[in-house]
Amino acid sequence: MKCVLVSYGSRGDVEPAVAVGCELVRRGHDIHIVVPPDLVGFAETAGLSATGCGIDARQWVSMCVEHSRQSFRPWRIPGRIRSAREVAAAAAESWASITSTLMSLAGDADLLITGSCFEGAAANVAEYHGIPLTTLHYLPLRPNGQLLALRPRSIGRTAMATYEWLSWRSSRKLEDAQRRELGLPKTTGPVSRRITARGSLEIQAYDEACFPGLRDEWTRFDGQRPFVGTMTLEFPTDADEEVASWIAAGTPPVFFSFGSLPVDSAAEALAMIGSACAEIGERALVCSAASDFADAPHMEHVKVVRAVNYAAIFPLCRAVVHHGGSGTTAAGLRAGVPTLMLLMGPAQIYSGVRPERLGVGVTRPFSKTTERSLVADLRRVLDPQCVARARDIATRMTKPADSVAAAADRVEVFARQTRVG
16 A cells, blocks of 8 residues: 655644554555654654655744734734734645645555644545545544533534634635645535545544543444544653653652743743742653753752653653643553643643543643642642542553554555445
């Protein structure tokens, strides 16, 4: 089987696609992946043939975060207009780049696999070439009553359907321009509905345990929206051994990370973390990732590292504090430790409902976090009852290797069935 994958976004968005791509390569398939330019090296290091397209992931993430900040400042109209235009221009550039890249790569492919970001561009190329499409979703993005904490459930479904329609309206010009170029008819509704109607395989790459009741709600899509669990590579890092030794030399720390979303002032954030942990008698392990903590003050009870293997380090920690990325969220739940989400952007709002709904943590916008609130939130998540619930949820999470294998199994069966059909 020849398969082309396209995954756009941050490292957390791309890694699941890389993971399933590597498994398909291991099974003897011809795999090529399309990712943002600054993540080509990551995909190639994992063992995949890769092509870059669109703007760099870091640039895209920074622009989206800035746009979300401006959206919450309605009095700053010039800033909102400027950020909206920048995001729209970047989206148009990436959409065009994804289209041209996939057109050159997918013509003789047996299957096209896409992540959720820019899935419309990929779906239109698949329709043009007449090849089957598979999507990878890291959250339940199709309208449902489980994702949003709204009652009754029908309100949540309606809200998601409305957002889906509005998103289509905002990107319709881009999509219709692409379809006109490809000789396809204009759109009459959201691409998600066309994907489902076409019989595409919509892999739910997250753990069913996080959304109780969703399988029952989607019974009519049985087989088309399989739950496989969260997929990750769990690569070791150079710092793992040193960090494990540091942890073993004292009490288990509280882990902090903000992933691909840099904080405005790393020094202030680290000072807040250090003071809050000192007040409650905890050590802190801080993963700097996209943030620059080089000029932050040194504190004996705080250790800063660039990156660690979450699968190896999280089980050694008392709790995990992070920005709400889907991969980080799943890693914390698998480790059986409570979670404090300090949300950094609108994309993480959907992840934020899970800890409190499952009773394994607390959620708060990072912009509204103070030293006082951090102390209070840490005490809540370190409560024995919260810790016990986190350990219970861990027993219901899927192991990443099993998730990747399940996704590859589904892809192989789907490709085989569509070829026969």
